Structure formats: structure tokens, C-alpha cells
Amino acid sequence: MGLKRLVKNWKDKQVEAILAEDGFRRCSAEAVQPIDVAFVGWPKSGNSWCQFIVANLYYGVDTSIASDKIVQDLVPDVHRSRFVRRYSEQMIVKSHNLPQPNFRKVIHLVRDGRDAMVSYYHFRKALGFKGTLNELMDENSDVYSTWWGHAAAWNDNKFNAEKMLLRYEDLLDDAENQIARIADFIGADATATRASEIAAQTTFSVLKDKEKKHGLENKDWPKDKQFFRRGKVGSFQDEMSVDDAKRFEDRAGDQLIGFGYALS
Structure with a gap:
């Protein structure tokens, strides 16, 4: 019986016991172990991009040709994967969560909140959101809060996780050195040669082209929409109204400045 059919037709404990015999474990934010590394960012801050980088860096997979399914299996998303196999003692996982007591080692991904907000708006629209960008920016998720709430919570780091800050813009501008920083962490x-190879195999354009050809392993994502959309620094300047930008900056100005982003 296939995994999907098992999950659909059996009670969770029965499924879990059977899968455990084959090395699978439940995947969730709560299941992250202290030895693991979570790369955590507000949505559309480069989290999926980092999955490809880490799968390449940590497991040696050429992600320019590897399927999205392999990447998701090796570097699971705690919000999407129900069961995962632990391929190494230390796992690297993707998360959008606010600080968690069991997240002991964290790569905090940060992107200019205005660019992240615009990208998230297009993402949500593709999934059926009917509201305005202004309405969306104040939406307060239990998982990842608002952009400024998420930024403030990880700056506060109340559980004192070992933390590395990684800015989306620095990854775009200086991929080789940022990959070397990730490797060390x-x-x-x-x-230097390996970091250069990984940088070339995981550029935004490579991932975007691969998505066009092969799609993503996400049954909920519309096949006629592009997940890797623009990836451009400063995209909010031609996609966010002056009023919306001001409203966002009124709420998030301190965090933006703290991460080195200039206010408009």
C-alpha cells in the first residue's frame, strides 16, 4: 500500500508505527531536535531557495538537475512534510516559525520586508486571496506573525538559540561567501571552488527555469503560476503603492533600519 493511501486510510499512530520501521519520523516544528538546524524566515524571504542551497551543500546533490521531490525529502519543510526520513544525525529544516524552545541552532533569513510583502501578496493571490496588499500586511499569523512581528521576535531571540543572520540581498549579491558562511555554521x-559551483547551480534564474520545465512537488500550487517569480531587490518600488509603502514603514521602520534597509 502506498504512503499516501496509508496516511489517508489509517489512524496516525498506526501510520507512524509502520513508517518508523522504515526510518521515517513525524515532521513538525515540535519534532525539530536540538541538534538540528532550522533556517527560519518570514514567507517569501528566500526559504525555498535555501532548501536547494542546503541540499547541494550538505548532501552533495546537484540541485540544478535534481527533482524538487529530492530536495524536499532531504531538507524538509516543517509546514508541508508530515513524515520524513532522517538521512543524517543533524537535519537541516525549513521553517517560518517564531522562536521555539527546541530551535537551538537557527539561520535567520531576512529580506527587505517591503519586497517580501509584495512577493507574499502575489503568492497568496495565486492561492485565492481576494484582499488588498494593505489588508494582508496586517494579517497576524499564529505561526509567523506579521513581517515586523517576526523580525522583532527573532531579534529578541527569547530562547537564546545560536543564530546566524543571513540577508536575502547578500545571498543574491555575494552568493559564494554567503554559502561559505552557511557551510561553516x-x-x-x-x-572556494565548491562554494562557486553551488552558487552557479542554485541561482534564482536556474531555479526559475527548472520550475518552468518540471514544476514543483506541491499539489496545492497552481500549475499556471510561477513560484520563483522575480527575486529582485527593490521590487516593491514598482509593485507597491507609495501609500502602502508608507503604511508598511510606519509599522516596520525600526526593523527595516536595524537590518540595514533604507526607508523611502
């Missing part, structure tokens, strides 16, 4: 080997 997660305990992976990355020579």
Missing part, C-alpha cells in the same frame, strides 16, 4: 565542507 552547519558544519559542512565548502572550498
Whole structure:
């Protein structure tokens, strides 16, 4: 019986016991172990991009040709994957969560909140959201709060996780050195040559082209919409109204400035 059919037709404890025999474990934010590394960012801050980088860096997979399914299996999303196999003692997982007591080692992904907000608005529209960008920016998720709430919570870091700050813009501008920083933080080997190879295999354009050709392993994502959309620094300047930008900055100005982003 296939995994999907098992999950659909059996009680969770029965499924879990059967899958455990084959090395699978439940996946959730609560299941992250202290030895694991979580790369955590507000939505549309480069989290999916980092899945490809980490799968390449940590497991040696050429993600320019590997399927999205392999990447999701190796570097699971705690919000999407129900069961995962632990391929190494230390796992690297993707998360949007606010600080959690069991998240002991964290790569905090940050993107200019105005760009992230615009990208998230297009993402949500593709999934059926009918409201305005202004309405969406004040939406307060139990998982990841607002952009400014998420930024403030991880700046506060109330559980004192070991934390590395990674800015989306620096990853775009200086991928090789940022990949070397990630490697050092997660305990992976990355020579300058290897970091250069990974940077070339995980550029935004490579991932975007691969998505066009092969799609994503996400049954909920519309096949006629592009997940890797623009990836451009400063995209809010031609996609966010002056009024919306001001409203966002009124709420998030301190966090934006703290991360080195200039206010408009």
C-alpha cells in the first residue's frame, strides 16, 4: 500500500508505527531536535531557495538537475512534510516559525520586508486571496506573525538559540561567501571552488527555469503560476503603492533600519 493511501486510510499512530520501521519520523516544528538546524524566515524571504542551497551543500546533490521531490525529502519543510526520513544525525529544516524552545541552532533569513510583502501578496493571490496588499500586511499569523512581528521576535531571540543572520540581498549579491558562511555554521565542507559551483547551480534564474520545465512537488500550487517569480531587490518600488509603502514603514521602520534597509 502506498504512503499516501496509508496516511489517508489509517489512524496516525498506526501510520507512524509502520513508517518508523522504515526510518521515517513525524515532521513538525515540535519534532525539530536540538541538534538540528532550522533556517527560519518570514514567507517569501528566500526559504525555498535555501532548501536547494542546503541540499547541494550538505548532501552533495546537484540541485540544478535534481527533482524538487529530492530536495524536499532531504531538507524538509516543517509546514508541508508530515513524515520524513532522517538521512543524517543533524537535519537541516525549513521553517517560518517564531522562536521555539527546541530551535537551538537557527539561520535567520531576512529580506527587505517591503519586497517580501509584495512577493507574499502575489503568492497568496495565486492561492485565492481576494484582499488588498494593505489588508494582508496586517494579517497576524499564529505561526509567523506579521513581517515586523517576526523580525522583532527573532531579534529578541527569547530562547537564546545560536543564530546566524543571513540577508536575502547578500545571498543574491555575494552568493559564494554567503554559502561559505552557511557551510561553516552547519558544519559542512565548502572550498572556494565548491562554494562557486553551488552558487552557479542554485541561482534564482536556474531555479526559475527548472520550475518552468518540471514544476514543483506541491499539489496545492497552481500549475499556471510561477513560484520563483522575480527575486529582485527593490521590487516593491514598482509593485507597491507609495501609500502602502508608507503604511508598511510606519509599522516596520525600526526593523527595516536595524537590518540595514533604507526607508523611502
